[in-house]
Each structure stands twice: as structure tokens, then as C-alpha cells.
Amino acid sequence: MIRQPNVILGNDKILVTMGKKGELFGFFYPRRDYAQHVEESLVCLQTDNRLMWTNNQEWYSTQHYLEDTNMVITELVHGIGIKIKIQDFAHPRASVMVRKYTISAERDISGTFFYYSNFCVGEMQKKNSAFCDPDTGLLAQYWQDNYIGIMASPSFEQWQVGKAMDTIWWTNARYDMEDGKLHNNKEDIGYLNTVVGWDLKIKAGQSKEITVFIGAAPKRTQLHKMMLEIVKEPVNEMFETSRQDWINWLSKKELLKLSLLDDMPETKQQVLEAFNRCLLTLNLLNDPKHGSFVAAPEFDHDFEMCGGYGYCWNRDVSEVAVALLNAGYPEYCEKFFNWCRRTQLSDGSWFQRYWLDGNTAPSWGNFDHSTQIDETGATLHAMYTFYGTLRGLQKVEFLENIWTTVLTGAEYLMRRTTEGLHDPCLDLWESYAGSFAYTSAAVYAGLRAAAFLARAYSEPGLASRWLERAEFVKNKTIEKMWLKEGYFAKCLDDGKLNTTADASMIGTFTPFNMLSPTDPEEREMILSMMKTIEDRLSVSVNGYHGIKRYENDGYIEGNPWIVTTLWLSKAMLNLAISFRNGSVTNTDVPGLVQRALNYIKWALKGTTSTGMLPEQVDKHRGHPAWAIPLGWSCALMIDNILLLESFSEGTHDGKI
Amino acid sequence: MVRDLYMFFKGDEKAHVVWFSIIYKTDMRAEANINSELNEMEVKIRFAYLDNAEPNGQGKYVLFTEVREEAQIDMINKRLLGIDGIIDIESGISRSHMIHSVDFPLNFLGERALITRSRTFVDILKIIREKVIQPDALLLFSGLKGGRGAAKYVRNIIQVDMKNCMAVLRELFLASGWGKLEMDFNKETCTGKVVVRESFIADAYGPSDLPVCGYMSGFIAGYMTEVMGYTFQVREISCKSMGNAVCEHVISPAPEGAKPEHIMKEEIQ
Numbered sequence: 001m002i003r004q005p006n007v008i009l010g011n012d013k014i015l016v017t018m019g020k021k022g023e024l025f026g027f028f029y030p031r032r033d034y035a036q037h038v039e040e041s042l043v044c045l046q047t048d049n050r051l052m053w054t055n056n057q058e059w060y061s062t063q064h065y066l067e068d069t070n071m072v073i074t075e076l077v078h079g080i081g082i083k084i085k086i087q088d089f090a091h092p093r094a095s096v097m098v099r100k101y102t103i104s105a106e107r108d109i110s111g112t113f114f115y116y117s118n119f120c121v122g123e124m125q126k127k128n129s130a131f132c133d134p135d136t137g138l139l140a141q142y143w144q145d146n147y148i149g150i151m152a153s154p155s156f157e158q159w160q161v162g163k164a165m166d167t168i169w170w171t172n173a174r175y176d177m178e179d180g181k182l183h184n185n186k187e188d189i190g191y192l193n194t195v196v197g198w199d200l201k202i203k204a205g206q207s208k209e210i211t212v213f214i215g216a217a218p219k220r221t222q223l224h225k226m227m228l229e230i231v232k233e234p235v236n237e238m239f240e241t242s243r244q245d246w247i248n249w250l251s252k253k254e255l256l257k258l259s260l261l262d263d264m265p266e267t268k269q270q271v272l273e274a275f276n277r278c279l280l281t282l283n284l285l286n287d288p289k290h291g292s293f294v295a296a297p298e299f300d301h302d303f304e305m306c307g308g309y310g311y312c313w314n315r316d317v318s319e320v321a322v323a324l325l326n327a328g329y330p331e332y333c334e335k336f337f338n339w340c341r342r343t344q345l346s347d348g349s350w351f352q353r354y355w356l357d358g359n360t361a362p363s364w365g366n367f368d369h370s371t372q373i374d375e376t377g378a379t380l381h382a383m384y385t386f387y388g389t390l391r392g393l394q395k396v397e398f399l400e401n402i403w404t405t406v407l408t409g410a411e412y413l414m415r416r417t418t419e420g421l422h423d424p425c426l427d428l429w430e431s432y433a434g435s436f437a438y439t440s441a442a443v444y445a446g447l448r449a450a451a452f453l454a455r456a457y458s459e460p461g462l463a464s465r466w467l468e469r470a471e472f473v474k475n476k477t478i479e480k481m482w483l484k485e486g487y488f489a490k491c492l493d494d495g496k497l498n499t500t501a502d503a504s505m506i507g508t509f510t511p512f513n514m515l516s517p518t519d520p521e522e523r524e525m526i527l528s529m530m531k532t533i534e535d536r537l538s539v540s541v542n543g544y545h546g547i548k549r550y551e552n553d554g555y556i557e558g559n560p561w562i563v564t565t566l567w568l569s570k571a572m573l574n575l576a577i578s579f580r581n582g583s584v585t586n587t588d589v590p591g592l593v594q595r596a597l598n599y600i601k602w603a604l605k606g607t608t609s610t611g612m613l614p615e616q617v618d619k620h621r622g623h624p625a626w627a628i629p630l631g632w633s634c635a636l637m638i639d640n641i642l643l644l645e646s647f648s649e650g651t652h653d654g655k656i
Numbered sequence: 657m658v659r660d661l662y663m664f665f666k667g668d669e670k671a672h673v674v675w676f677s678i679i680y681k682t683d684m685r686a687e688a689n690i691n692s693e694l695n696e697m698e699v700k701i702r703f704a705y706l707d708n709a710e711p712n713g714q715g716k717y718v719l720f721t722e723v724r725e726e727a728q729i730d731m732i733n734k735r736l737l738g739i740d741g742i743i744d745i746e747s748g749i750s751r752s753h754m755i756h757s758v759d760f761p762l763n764f765l766g767e768r769a770l771i772t773r774s775r776t777f778v779d780i781l782k783i784i785r786e787k788v789i790q791p792d793a794l795l796l797f798s799g800l801k802g803g804r805g806a807a808k809y810v811r812n813i814i815q816v817d818m819k820n821c822m823a824v825l826r827e828l829f830l831a832s833g834w835g836k837l838e839m840d841f842n843k844e845t846c847t848g849k850v851v852v853r854e855s856f857i858a859d860a861y862g863p864s865d866l867p868v869c870g871y872m873s874g875f876i877a878g879y880m881t882e883v884m885g886y887t888f889q890v891r892e893i894s895c896k897s898m899g900n901a902v903c904e905h906v907i908s909p910a911p912e913g914a915k916p917e918h919i920m921k922e923e924i925q
Binding site: 125165166167169191 | 887
């Protein structure tokens with residue numbers, strides 16, 4: 001079932017996605033991409049002879065992050081005078097989610113507090129097994145080497161291990177809850193659901209606290225040991241330690257002044273919060289063990305409406321890693337490029353997408369004609385960007401470590417560009433076949449990056465060869481795909497030009513710098529592309545304009561995307577910086593910055609209530625749409641904010 | 657709104673076929689007074705039906721008749737509106753001379769309902785069986801929910817207890833077109849058997865090695881459980897789709913501790 005989260009949390013061991021009412025949508029362990037163990041996991045109250053599921057529309061909810069952390073506060077209010085506050089966070093060290101519930105009431109309440117779960121441990125609906133050990137207060141469900149356990153403080157008083165879908169319907173935990181009393185069945189197998197319960201008696205004006213711990217471990221003994229230790233720890237200490245850990249992690253970031261926005265304090269605050277939120281989000285999307293990132297926490301496990309997002313794409317992560325690098329977190333680049341070294345295919349390219357552990361993921365790009373050549377170019381480009389920031393021994397070691405990868409990657413690009421334009425392949429949107437300006441630009445950038453690394457590696461012959469090819473790619477792309485109307489065609493397929501306007505053409509300027517703003521002719525090309533994108537792809541939503549991917553885009557309503565919009569704003573800011581630093585006169589730098597800022601504001605208006613940046617914004621309602629949160633969107637937001645910051649630095653006038 | 661559907665009327669071709677949809681209070685004998693008034697006006701009813709189970713103590717009386725002059729329609733409306741307990745009247749002319757047997761939107765047991773061919777239902781059921789894990793349980797759960805909902809709704813309208821619950825269930829099955837029920841239920845032991853003749857599922861399903869009316873078992877279990885306040889297990893032990901003359905569902909209290917899927921398999925054998 002497709003369920004888009006409103007918020008995520010986790011630590012280096014678990015990743016959790018939740019809805020607006022604190023209901024779990026996903027619980028990923030041991031990796032961010034696998035396995036997702038939860039179908040449902042939430043609280044339900046039984047009072048006045050009825051069940052009150054907390055994800056029901058009767059509950060009004062608010063949800064936000066605790067400032068500068070990945071800890072979530074959800075407040076639920078019911079019209080009959082019940083309020084539930086949930087503090088959700090991951091334990092600072094263990095693979096445990098902590099859910100502290102504070103239930104308060106305006107009138108006397110008598111009933112049962114249930115914590116219900118439908119776990120599909122190991123992503124398996126069948127062959128699960130669950131048991132409750134009332135002596136230790138642990139309810140656990142497992143499949144192979146995946147154990148998910150629930151403990152609580154105070155310990156639960158009743159429980160049910162039931163069949164979620166079976167003809168013996170009365171054992172189903174959902175039905176068992178109806179009278180407020182559970183059957184305390186200790187164990188069962190199959191497709192299961194479970195519930196634990198506490199008597200709930202609250203006097204008007206009083207409150208009750210219950211903390212639920214959801215832990216994951218590879219073995220039964222490990223789960224037992226971990227949960228028994230955790231449940232003894234004071235929850236407030238866990239909370240405070242976790243909060244401090246996040247604040248410490250965030251303190252490593254580039255400090256922003258954003259004096260450019262001093263006259264717009266509300267916007268400035270929003271931008272600063274977005275910067276922090278994007279960094280914190282990327283932390284959670286990163287696999288700390290392998291160094292890769294999921295594009296987004298998976299929400300379409302069955303590929304019902306798309307091919308899924310819980311995988312690592314080199315294209316996205318190249319931009320993510322560089323954004324983190326620029327924001328003050330170089331360690332992600334190093335780990336990611338090590339991962340790239342390990343996952344590179346024998347022909348020198350990278351696969352369409354990977355599982356985080358480096359295995360190839362489900363793909364529709366298994367052949368030369370269906371691969372995405374831009375991913376190889378983007379990876380080499382990002383490697384060189386990282387290399388440029390290194391100093392001394394680190395620089396030498398990195399080059400030594402990565403050289404073979406660069407060599408084989410560049411030679412792959414050489415083989416695929418013998419005619420200048422790259423061989424037919426799939427585009428970055430994974431939908432069209434042919435040759436593309438964006439892909440060409442990625443190839444150009446990849447070959448140049450490889451060439452500069454070759455020079456550093458004392459391989460001038462290779463460097464010249466690759467640089468020469470890069471120029472050939474650029475010239476052929478302009479010759480074959482630049483239209484007299486002033487933009488790049490979307491695609492050249494079998495000799496035919498598709499003249500649809502596609503926002504990814506801006507990739508020829510940013511991030512791949514195939515076109516230079518210092519060259520007058522190319523500068524005009526950049527300006528002309530921007531105009532085309534704004535004229536033909538702009539969508540009015542939320543009082544501002546977002547940019548959709550291309551004309552007649554049919555994917556998920558053809559909504560405007562955060563990435564395409566922030567590409568455009570990033571291009572504007574880069575251009576403005578170029579104008580500011582260069583010799584071009586009479587150019588409207590403040591105007592460019594203001595236009596870019598409007599696009600950034602548009603992106604900020606499309607976030608979830610907790611500040612999660614989505615992939616898209618619903619063009620009709622202005623809501624965040626589809627993949628939430630999308631790492632690529634976060635990267636572009638970070639890039640844009642750092643460019644805004646550059647207008648606040650040094651002696652430059654910070655005002656727009 | 658009453659829509660033209662189903663039956664073509666072959667009466668006086670020069671007359672208009674007119675429908676009236678009359679909303680009335682159910683506690684004021686309005687139904688009888690409507691009939692008296694229509695008699696007095698010499699309005700001949702060609703087809704009509706009553707639904708006394710509309711929400712908020714209301715009923716709906718839909719009738720079709722013939723009218724030579726359009727002006728008569730206003731007169732009939734006016735006189736009917738004068739009857740105590742009449743809340744509202746809609747009327748219209750069926751230009752295609754069609755009389756339809758249901759209202760639009762159709763309501764059943766207080767909810768929007770639709771008419772579907774049993775083949776369509778069974779097609780869905782077969783796809784579930786092919787594609788979904790635990791299909792029998794899924795269908796049973798679906799029926800269970802329906803049965804509980806039906807019992808709750810009916811209990812809001814009339815008193816349903818141990819004495820009449822089976823009779824009401826029989827009427828529900830008939831009204832839904834699901835089949836004809838014969839029941840043998842021991843109130844002391846809460847055990848018994850429900851025979852379903854002409855089960856719409858079994859009739860449309862075709863030959864099968866296993867019972868196919870689990871949805872009905874679930875419905876009966878949900879209905880009984882809700883009415884009796886006691887957890888029932890209902891299992892179909894023989895089915896028309898298996899070559900039997902009728903479908904048989906066994907009712908028993910839900911067992912404690914046992915794994916009833918084993919019991920079920922034994923009984924089938």
C-alpha cells in the first residue's frame with residue numbers, strides 16, 4: 001500500500017517513517033532500504049464501548065520536529081476531551097525506537113490503552129512467528145534473522161498474538177480489542193497481528209505516561225538483552241542524550257549569516273530551518289555502514305505506481321554527497337566514493353540503481369541501450385569535486401584509491417561517445433530513449449573531471465585524450481541539439497529531434513558547466529534556456545511558481561518538481577555570482593537573486609508540516625507530493641542556500 | 657431521483673409514464689393514506705415499492721403510473737403533499753416509457769448500494785483467490801464486516817433477538833438476492849446449520865473442489881456475533897459448487913485454544 005510519510009526519524013541503525021498522526025508507515029532495519037517490517041503500528045484507545053484508533057479522522061493532529069533534531073513531537077486531540085502527546089525518537093545507541101505517550105483527559109476516562117501492531121517482519125506477510133514472554137514483558141515477532149520486539153514502561157498488562165488474516169477471525173488482535181480485554185494468546189505463526197494493553201483510568205485534569213520501545217535485532221538473545229537493558233534506562237535521559245547528539249552533529253555544519261535576507265526575517269528563519277532540516281534528513285537517508293543513500297524511504301514497495309525510491313542512484317547521490325561536502329560534512333563523500341569503487345560495473349559504468357549494500361536493484365536498465373550514461377559522468381564529476389577540496393596526504397591517498405575507478409569510468413564514457421553525441425540510452429527521468437543534452441553534459445563533466453584527475457596522477461596522455469573528447473561531446477551536442485528557438489531539444493532519437501522543452505537542459509550549465517557564463521555566446525545560451533524553462537515549464541502553485549520536468553509530463557499528474565525548480569534557481573544564483581565576480585556590466589544581479597529566491601520560497605511552501613522536502617508539489621492543492629522526503633531535493637536546497645550565503649560574505653553588499 | 661431503467665412499459669402508448677418518489681414519516685400511517693388518496697384520484701399504480709428503512713425514521717414510496725395530461729401530475733403532487741406525514745415528493749415523466757425497479761442512488765440498509773451481476777462479484781472473488789495470500793480469510797473478513805454492519809443497522813430499526821434473528825437473516829439474504837436460507841439452530845448450545853439454496857456465489861462460480869461461499873460464512877458469523885453478543889464460528893462444509901444440491905454452513909461457538917482450520921479440514925473430508 002502506498003503511504004507517504006509526513007516525518008521520518010532514526011539513528012545509525014534504524015529508519016522510521018510516520019504519518020501525521022504518529023502512526024508508523026515504515027520501520028527499516030538493518031538498512032535504510034531493507035527490511036521494512038511494519039504494516040501498521042499505532043495506538044488505539046478503548047473507551048465508552050468503542051475503539052478510538054488514533055489515525056482516525058476524529059483526531060486532530062499537529063506534528064513537528066524538536067528543533068535541530070530528528071526527534072518528533074505529535075499531539076493528538078479528540079473532541080471528547082482526550083489529548084495524547086507522543087515524543088518519538090530513536091535511542092542514541094541501540095536499534096530501538098522510543099515512543100513516549102502522555103495521555104491526558106478533560107473528563108474522567110475509563111478504558112484500555114492499546115498499542116497495536118501488524119508487523120511483517122523481514123517484509124514477509126507469511127511465515128512470521130510471534131510470542132509474548134509475560135515474565136520479561138517482551139512481545140516479539142520474527143522471521144529468519146529479523147527480530148522485532150515491543151517492551152514498555154510500565155510493562156503492558158495484557159496482550160494478544162493473533163492471526164491478522166485467517167478464518168479463525170476471533171483471534172485477530174483487532175477484534176480481540178473490541179471489548180477492551182485481550183485473550184493473552186502467547187504465540188502463533190503465519191500472518192500475524194499483535195496488541196499489548198494497559199488499563200486506562202484517568203481522572204479529569206490528570207494524565208498518564210506510557211513509553212513503548214520498539215527494537216530490532218538479528219537474534220532472539222540479542223533482542224532480549226538489548227530490550228531488557230533499554231527498558232531500565234530513564235526515558236528522560238535517553239531523550240536528552242539523543243537531543244544533544246543531534247545538536248552536536250548539526251553543529252559541524254557551515255555557519256550561515258544569510259545577511260542577504262536580513263530585511264526578510266521570516267524568510268530568513270525559514271531558510272535557516274530548511275538548511276538544518278535538509279542536513280538532518282540526509283543524515284537519515286544515508287547508510288552509515290556502506291556509504292550509500294536511499295533516494296527516499298521506500299513507500300511504494302509493490303511498485304504500484306512507480307518503480308520505487310528505496311534505492312541508491314548515483315545521479316542523485318553525486319549531488320547529495322557534494323551538497324553535504326559543501327555544507328561541512330566531507331565524510332559522506334569519502335564513504336560514498338568508496339561504495340562507488342566497489343559497485344562499479346566491469347565495463348566502467350554504474351548500474352541504474354543499487355541496494356544500499358551494493359547489490360544491483362530491480363531495474364529496467366539492464367542493457368547498453370537502456371542504461372543511463374549520465375550516472376557515470378555525474379559520479380566522476382562529483383569525485384573530482386571532492387578531490388578538489390582535499391589537501392596533502394588525503395588528496396594523494398584518495399587519488400590512489402580511486403584512480404582505477406576513474407580510469408575505467410572515463411574509458412566507458414569514451415566508448416559510448418565515439419560519434420561525439422553519446423550512444424542512445426535512457427534519460428535521467430528513466431522514461432525516454434535517445435541522446436540528451438543533460439546526459440551529454442554529464443559525460444562532458446565526467447570526462448573533464450577524469451582528465452584533471454589523470455593530470456594529477458601523472459597521466460597527461462589520458463588527460464589530453466579525455467579533454468579532447470569532452471570538447472567533441474560538447475560541440476556535437478550544441479551542433480545537433482541546440483534549436484534556433486534558443487534551447488536544447490529534449491532528445492535526439494534515431495535522427496529525429498524532440499523539441500519538447502525539458503528542464504534538465506539546465507544541467508548543461510549547472511551542475512555540469514558544459515556552458516560557461518564567461519563566454520558571451522554561451523552566456524546568451526544559458527539565459528535563453530532559462531527563459532524557455534520559465535516560459536514553458538512554469539506552474540503557478542502556492543502563490544509562487546514551480547518548474548515541471550518537461551512539457552506534457554504525465555508522471556504523477558505532471559506536477560512541478562523541487563529538483564527542477566531548484567536547478568533553475570541554482571543556475572540563476574550561479575549566474576548572478578558569475579556576473580558579480582566578472583566583467584559583465586549592466587546586468588541585473590539583484591533581479592536574478594530575487595527570482596531565485598522566489599523559487600526557493602516556492603519549494604519551502606511545498607514541504608510537509610514538519611519541513612520534509614518532497615519530490616514534487618501537487619499542482620492543484622499545493623501539498624507535498626509523491627516521494628517524501630527526497631534526498632535529491634534536500635541536496636538542491638542546501639546548494640541554493642549556500643549560494644545565497646555567498647551573497648552575504650565578505651565585502652559584497654548583502655542586499656538584494 | 658428516480659431513473660429510467662429496466663422494465664419497458666407496454667400500456668397506453670398515448671399516456672405518460674410518470675413516477676413519484678414520496679418521502680414520508682414512518683410513524684404516521686402515511687403509506688395507507690397515500691394509497692387511499694391515489695384510489696380517490698383513480699390513479700392506477702403500475703409498479704411500486706416501499707422502503708421503510710430510510711434513515712431518520714423516514715420511508716420512501718416509489719410508484720409508477722399512467723397519466724394522460726401532464727397537468728394531472730401537479731394535481732397529484734399537491735394532494736399527496738396534503739397528507740399528514742408526507743415530507744417531500746419528487747416526480748417526473750419517463751419519456752422512454754420505462755419503469756425501473758430501483759431508485760438512484762439506490763440505498764440498502766442505510767447505505768449507498770448498487771446492483772451487480774453475480775458473475776461480476778464472482779470474477780472479483782476469483783481474482784482475489786488467484787492473487788492474494790489467505791484469500792479465504794480475506795473473503796471471510798469482508799463478509800464478517802458486512803454481517804456485523806447489517807446487524808447493527810437492522811437492530812436500530814427493529815428489535816432483533818434470539819427469537820427472530822434467524823428470520824431476519826433469511827429476509828436479508830432474500831432482499832439482497834443472495835439465496836434462500838433454511839436454518840436449524842439450537843439456542844441452548846448455540847450450534848446449528850444454515851442451508852443456502854441458490855447461493856449467488858456458488859451458482860456463478862462453477863465447479864470447485866472446495867467451498868466457495870466463505871464470504872457468506874463470514875456474513876453469517878458477523879451477523880450472529882453482533883446480534884448474540886457471542887463469538888460465532890461459521891464454516892461452509894458443503895457447497896453447490898462442489899456438486900452438492902445446496903450449500904451448508906455450520907454454526908458453532910468459537911472454540912477456545914483449538915486451531916479451527918484443522919477442524920474445518922476434517923469436516924470437509
